[in-house]
Amino acid sequence: MATAFSATLPLHGSSSQENRLLLPPTRLPPPPSSFLGSTRSLPFRRLNHAHAARRSPVVAVQEIVKEKKPTNPLLITKEEGLVLYEDMILGRSFEDMCAQMYYRGKMFGFVHLYNGQEAVSTGFIKLLTKSDSVVSTYRDHVHALSKGVSARAVMSELFGKVTGCCRGQGGSMHMFSKEHNMLGGFAFIGEGIPVATGAAFTSKYKREVLKQDCDDVTVAFFGDGTCNNGQFYECLNMAALYKLPIIFVVENNLWAIGMSHLRSTSDPEIWKKGPAFGMPGVHVDGMDVLKVREVAKEAVIRARRGEGPTLVECETYRFRGHSLADPDELRDAAEKAKYAARDPITALKKYLIENKLAKEGELKTIEKKIDELVEEAVEFADASPQPGRSQLLENVFADPKGFGIGPDGRYRCEDPKFTEGTAQV
């Protein structure tokens, strides 16, 4: 989306002179026809050669890639493929249902949908264990679903019901789940990055100071707009400085509400900012779940081994507007069509069928199952009660003495009326 401001190159591989001068020679244009040739060299291999020549510390990813000898010519097995497919279909159906429910008035406030970006969430989160942490932004429904929070819990939370994952107190932008280590859901962009860095810090602290057996990693998801925010750089610095087990995943969908990434960023290639701080910076096609998964594997292994953080820029796109209230008038129809043609779900389906990993019928069964799951989630959410009055005052503090002392000289939280919602606060 070149505008009058962008004197720099467009992001998608072109053959202009400028392109060749400004890009390091390692940047591959997206493959012309096939979805993902498994025998192709992975993009970042050559990337790190160039970087290795300039700055030696950033070599870890390349080393791992050299060691690996693929035993399977395909990148995934059938089981893995079906898991990935199901997760992406769940993300897509869920978000589509959210849009329907919003327009019917069941959901309200700010709702930000993830359609089109499912490859990033599935590609990364399906490699994590339950004790690994995920931190996200306001576009967090699908991250929560991929991490394991049930569709019922997320849908109820969106409806504001007491059966939601945060009992209706968080909402669309604040999905928390201690059980699944989904550490939010933050409305302020950039806010989740230091929190994720802190969770990674805790992993390292547990291992080194508390001497526990802990190799949990944290994945922080955020957008292109966030990469101009100070906190992002502060955390890249500290994560590399302390060698924290964190993966910074940039979901570069080129737009921050209506602000094009190219209009707001002096150097739009975000992956370059990693090596400036001493960590590998990788660019990957975020519309291709298998490519994302390959990059994610290396980054997660690096983090678990204690080799430090990685910055992964995923080039992706959101098919809907920034939120359901966004008329989405600034984006060019041609751009939308171009990315719609690269729909990650269609691409994975094609890959599975072409490589004989699954039959059309099996995939249709999965789609039907997910449709039923999502509908059941809506019914469940509809039927659930709203939070009771007394819930207003609950959970402000873990130790509710913070509400102070009442006129009778005792702590207010000891007043029996406190939980009935009739006490004065």
Place this chain on the structure above:
Amino acid sequence: MWGILGRRAVDGGFSASSLRRMRSGLVSARSYAAGSKEMTVRDALNSAIDEEMSADPKVFVMGEEVGQYQGAYKITKGLLEKYGPERVYDTPITEAGFTGIGVGAAYAGLKPVVEFMTFNFSMQAIDHIINSAAKSNYMSAGQINVPIVFRGPNGAAAGVGAQHSQCYAAWYASVPGLKVLAPYSAEDARGLLKAAIRDPDPVVFLENELLYGESFPISEEALDSSFCLPIGKAKIEREGKDVTITTFSKMVGFALKAAEKLAEEGISAEVINLRSIRPLDRATINASVRKTSRLVTVEEGFPQHGVCAEICASVVEESFSYLDAPVERIAGADVPMPYAANLERLALPQVEDIVRAAKRACFRSK
């Protein structure tokens, strides 16, 4: 009267003149004279952090200059040598970043003590203090609590100018989900900081730079490693029957001096050290006002929407019919802090201001 005050040794109810007597001729370190121990606020804070770190390996300290420099104000002196760099982190100058890291670590189960070189710098991190620390337990419906302490000097120092002198008590105390504490004496500092570190919720701990070097008597009980003061209870530093003076932090010292001066004129002032700004101990304040029927609130910060405004509102709401005079509010001047020494003195409440206001409340002024 002195006898009663003398017997209050355990909970530290000392008047300004007895403090003056004990402090004369002493250096800042603890001294053991005639059975009463003294401790500076600095040592009190240091010992509190030290004891909590040794009791719980999940407690760690992070901030600028807390390690090798021994603390910008030497509060964390000796901790790096004792606990090592894995538990005492010298951070880069990135308030938003390291505060967020502290919050994230608290989410995941550790207990950080984050130091701000002054609370003025916390404005660069205020998003994390409020949005990711204070509100998290609520947004996650109790799943994720944040046992973090944000501490550092607050309010005016001496000649440091407008950007280093603001008092943040009112700002943080207006946020639900935070607990805000402001110690005065060494005992307050020890007891409240230990309580804050043990507390499962985010606590903003507002110290005062000018109080760090002051020595206060400290009881045996306060020196014990399990000593903790309750959060949310104010302390009556000096009992009186004519007028209630409420204040916190450095102004407690000024209020006690003012009470001395008022006593010479026959006005018996009750001085309440708030200790806890959020939750505010409205019960103690109102009980005192119902006894004396006059109120003078004192603080160092800006007047509009300040802590004093909240106390006045609370008293008017709950004890209106007990008031014999309009409530008096003394706060810092409504200007950014000037640099010149005489202007700075004019911009902050002084003992004479408190005395004048108390007399006005007692209808004794001209």
